[in-house]
Amino acid sequence: MDRLHTRRAAIRQTLATAAFVALGAVAAPAFADSDVTLSYAMWDQAQMPAMQQIISEFHQAHPHINVKIQLTPWSDYWTKLRTGATGGSAPDVFWMTVAYFKYYAAGGVLTQLDDLAKKDGLDMSVYVPAIRQAYQYDGKTFGIPKDVNSFGLFYNKTLFKAAGVPLPTNSWTWNDVVDAAKKLTDPTKGTYGIVAADADELTWYLTVPQAGGAVISADGKTSGYDDPNTIKGVQFWVDMVDKYHVSPNLQQTTDTDPLSLFTSGKVAMYYGGSWDPVAIAQVPDAKAFTGVVRLPKGDTSKFYSNGLANAIYVNTPHPQEAWEFVKFLSSKRANEIQSTTGTVIPAYQGQADNYIKGLPWLDAKVLIDQLPDAVPFPSSENTPVWRQFATKELANAWAGNESVADAAKKIADQMNAALANEQHGQ
């Protein structure tokens, strides 16, 4: 981004904030009588019922504000949002994800929310810190946390019992995983101890922080892939495939997705996300044999966690109403409602009871218990560019054609070049 553009964005931001305060102080009562319709963009069909319930309760409290959901599948959501923001017609309120957040914040598309939160006494400390921090740019808040992802080690009780291996516990370490995986692998039956896929968020994004490494530096300016600890976190997974042969190889996990390998009883262990239990429950056998424990520990218990936020479009024609709506979305009540879906853990701490209750067949509480160990998901202004370098390059390591250290060095070089480009405007 060039300097001119940033300055223009800053001016736009200031004006919008000024307009906000003015509206809030003077004009709000005048608007109260006329009906306003807000658009609210999201991508997850599974969360529609909960969102609709939130909207209807919001409408009862604010009869003059209607909210219309704009559902766009993930694959088109970002293209559409970017086009809308470029043309000046983005939705009033929309879901944001960490990987894209800084791009939008730096582009001046999001409303700065600190002043509004302070004015209305919205307590930001109730949200999971990792997500709250992830939606800050230049020290300012541009999104109110909506939900948070947690992860766990899902295991197949039947396969564990058949192999005579004691079930995993919450105090397992990396070594326990490797030992159990070796005993659980049975080439004659085609079953494997674990599934190690080249899928960042569900594999090395969980073990790299545990090894004391980092995908990106804290200031977001340099790659962390060449850090020996990062390499250690990635090596954990590659070894499962190439050294111990206790996981299906990369081609198998590409052809059949890891979750299906787990629910069909082909693999005994699977590192899964807090959204997976709903899909597991759809397979009756899997629902019966699945158990879950906390992520096995490395040197630390930290893990990268993504989470969504609600953001307000900077040029919305209804800033006051949009803020009212986001305030409601961020309330205790709204978080309580959204956790009933069983797909999301609310970012509002202590409101996850419904999530646990929605999954009575699973010890889902362990997923909530480890949330304090979550650290913000790695991101920079243009995350998608370098995120794919890692998956692409590590495919060579997974296939055994290249050492993890060599692949990591290449990723770091490419990623540093991409990050340097970000600083100078592409």
Add this chain to the structure above:
Amino acid sequence: MMASSSQIEQGRSARRIDPKTLRASGLRRRPSHRGWWQGYFFILPTALGIGVFSLWPIFQTLYFSFTTWGAFGGHKWSGFANYRHAFADTELLQASINTLIYTGMALTSVPIAIVVAALLNRPGMKALTIYRTLYFLPVVTLPAAVALMWKLLYSGDYGVINWLLGLAGIDGPYWLSDPAMAIFAVGGVAVWSQVGYNMVILLAGMQTIPRDYYEAAEIDGAGGFRQFFWITVPLLTPSIFFVCVITVINAFQAFDLVYLMISPTNPALTKTETVVYLFYQRGFVENNGGYAAAIAFLLMVAILILTAIQFRLQKRWVHYG
């Protein structure tokens, strides 16, 4: 392009009608220059459509290919930077090689389509419509459905293809995730869906070849094969030429099958991604619109050059009756 030789022939004979007849029937008018705008009026809707949705975007793309894009609107002139980048981009080079392999594979659909069309064109062929529909079905099926179905067929561990190979004692590969195999697997699907389209055009071409030629050949003692190679193929060359041009242009713009069958984490991605896939990746995933425009423009130039070469070469092998 589709006007076959016999249609042109008919057009000529129509003009040979005796002028007296025309005068008598009052059909002949003196050419008038007063209504010149009427012609333009009639082509206006199409011209507007092409102008707004094709020509204008082409010029815009050319312009944008010399710019660097800001995140949300706004762009600045950056000269040839995007083109310099393109010529140094090894991924673009690989994508171009992949595209050429696809194109080569797609062209094999032409001989296949000729053979299928010739079989369907045999005299006394029954249930022609059913066969024609069957072969044309892949063309009108949604690419997403085609991709999904073939993905299931190709699955390494649970796919039908490997199950069948297993019956024959062959251990089938991971068709879509083996970097050496995936491009041929995807290309095969492209051929499968292109054959029907080419077949219908070639069949139409074949049906314009007068039966007399075959009768004469039969009297001279030519069998089915000789008739095919000495009558059908030469007289079909205008249609074959058209089909080749279209197939090459389509293959150069291949995107949907790769996008739908090869996931972004597939280890075979670099060996299967096409130029248009890379264009999408750079432009819409990585938000680098200027560079994507440069890729698109280079692709257009490549297609133009290839098509021009084809038009030049056709003089040597295409017979217009």
